[in-house]
Amino acid sequence: MHTQILATEARPTPREFGVGARVTLAVMSSDYIEIILGALAETDATGLEIETDDVSTWIAGDEQRITEYLAELIAAASRGGEHVTASVLFSRGCPGEISCELPPGRTALVSEVPTVPPTGVTASAQWALYPLDNQGSPGREADHMRDIYEAIDRAKANGSYVRSDHYVTRLSGDVATILETVAGGWVLAGRTVAHVTTHVTLAVNSPSGVVR
Amino acid sequence: MHTQILATEARPTPREFGVGARVTLAVMSSDYIEIILGALAETDATGLEIETDDVSTWIAGDEQRITEYLAELIAAASRGGEHVTASVLFSRGCPGEISCELPPGRTALVSEVPTVPPTGVTASAQWALYPLDNQGSPGREADHMRDIYEAIDRAKANGSYVRSDHYVTRLSGDVATILETVAGGWVLAGRTVAHVTTHVTLAVNSPSGVVR
Numbered sequence: 001m002h003t004q005i006l007a008t009e010a011r012p013t014p015r016e017f018g019v020g021a022r023v024t025l026a027v028m029s030s031d032y033i034e035i036i037l038g039a040l041a042e043t044d045a046t047g048l049e050i051e052t053d054d055v056s057t058w059i060a061g062d063e064q065r066i067t068e069y070l071a072e073l074i075a076a077a078s079r080g081g082e083h084v085t086a087s088v089l090f091s092r093g094c095p096g097e098i099s100c101e102l103p104p105g106r107t108a109l110v111s112e113v114p115t116v117p118p119t120g121v122t123a124s125a126q127w128a129l130y131p132l133d134n135q136g137s138p139g140r141e142a143d144h145m146r147d148i149y150e151a152i153d154r155a156k157a158n159g160s161y162v163r164s165d166h167y168v169t170r171l172s173g174d175v176a177t178i179l180e181t182v183a184g185g186w187v188l189a190g191r192t193v194a195h196v197t198t199h200v201t202l203a204v205n206s207p208s209g210v211v212r
Numbered sequence: 213m214h215t216q217i218l219a220t221e222a223r224p225t226p227r228e229f230g231v232g233a234r235v236t237l238a239v240m241s242s243d244y245i246e247i248i249l250g251a252l253a254e255t256d257a258t259g260l261e262i263e264t265d266d267v268s269t270w271i272a273g274d275e276q277r278i279t280e281y282l283a284e285l286i287a288a289a290s291r292g293g294e295h296v297t298a299s300v301l302f303s304r305g306c307p308g309e310i311s312c313e314l315p316p317g318r319t320a321l322v323s324e325v326p327t328v329p330p331t332g333v334t335a336s337a338q339w340a341l342y343p344l345d346n347q348g349s350p351g352r353e354a355d356h357m358r359d360i361y362e363a364i365d366r367a368k369a370n371g372s373y374v375r376s377d378h379y380v381t382r383l384s385g386d387v388a389t390i391l392e393t394v395a396g397g398w399v400l401a402g403r404t405v406a407h408v409t410t411h412v413t414l415a416v417n418s419p420s421g422v423v424r
Contacts, residue, residue: 026238054418055338087299091379126267167303206266
């Protein structure tokens with residue numbers, strides 16, 4: 001019994017660790033209500049806690065399911081051909097929300113990098129990654145610029161990297177590949193830094209075409 | 213001459229210091245192109261550098277003008293009564309963009325807190341503030357939670373604070389007051405921390421009404 005408690009303390013669940021996301025999905029069409037509600041209804045929410053308010057939809061669960069869900073949701077809203085933008089925030093390590101108090105000794109949560117099947121929907125995106133504390137973990141000091149460069153190298157390796165721009169990295173490709181890049185950077189930085197957030201804005205079916 | 217160079221080094225311009233913003237403006241209407249282009253055309257861009265791409269509009273200049281511009285732009289796009297969302301990123305201290313290299317000794321840029329006249333347009337918003345390094349400045353150590361709590365106290369004082377939520381603080385009120393809160397937190401944290409970003413998503417004319 002005591003052992004079990006210790007094991008739980010050593011590896012909190014994603015929910016206990018504050019793993020989750022928010023997405024603001026915008027559809028540039030007068031039919032936006034049906035398109036957004038339709039996309040929310042048809043996207044598989046197994047294993048997730050989901051709550052929609054007037055600004056965004058909150059999604060909590062493990063990193064793999066959250067990333068799959070977001071890819072499916074954004075693709076579903078875009079398949080009718082309307083111009084769609086999605087602003088996504090992933091967060092980890094802030095279970096007490098704004099107060100951000102982690103139990104002592106819990107400096108980071110090691111998770112698997114999410115992999116998502118292609119959606120067939122292509123987007124342009126602008127991405128920023130924020131490792132927010134400097135605690136580090138045994139054997140590896142936290143270093144936010146190192147984590148960011150590693151995340152960008154992964155984006156170059158999977159082909160989603162386009163270029164750096166003011167305050168963001170520009171990505172393009174399948175919505176799934178873009179979200180793999182973003183969630184992957186977030187999970188990898190989160191292996192040494194407890195509190196990590198990342199923001200990405202995706203644009204699908206832009207009337208100005210894909211800018212590279 | 214030598215003195216002049218030193219003075220410049222001690223107080224870089226906002227542009228040299230990487231002060232700027234990005235906004236993704238979404239109008240939930242089939243007339244979105246004219247509404248967005250109309251709002252961009254009618255908003256006074258004096259003193260600003262502005263560039264629109266397929267994902268967002270980039271705005272560089274001083275904090276006061278950037279904040280005024282954003283309030284006017286979002287209000288202009290919303291006055292026809294359509295549902296509008298705006299995802300805004302403010303950034304400072306990263307003039308070399310992703311490489312974030314500040315000249316030695318430039319740990320922070322002290323700027324005035326922006327004030328913006330009311331627009332008459334009301335929004336709900338979700339806000340996050342990210343002071344990104346731990347250098348601090350003489351006499352005051354950087355402490356990202358202290359800066360965040362101070363920013364929230366300001367939001368309570370000006371009436372825009374609603375409550376904390378998962379990963380964000382919920383704000384509501386005139387678009388101008390919301391942006392004053394957000395830009396104010398960003399500028400104040402930026403007095404001791406060189407690299408500070410803040411993200412806010414505003415929703416205007418939401419069909420679900422204002423959720424508090």
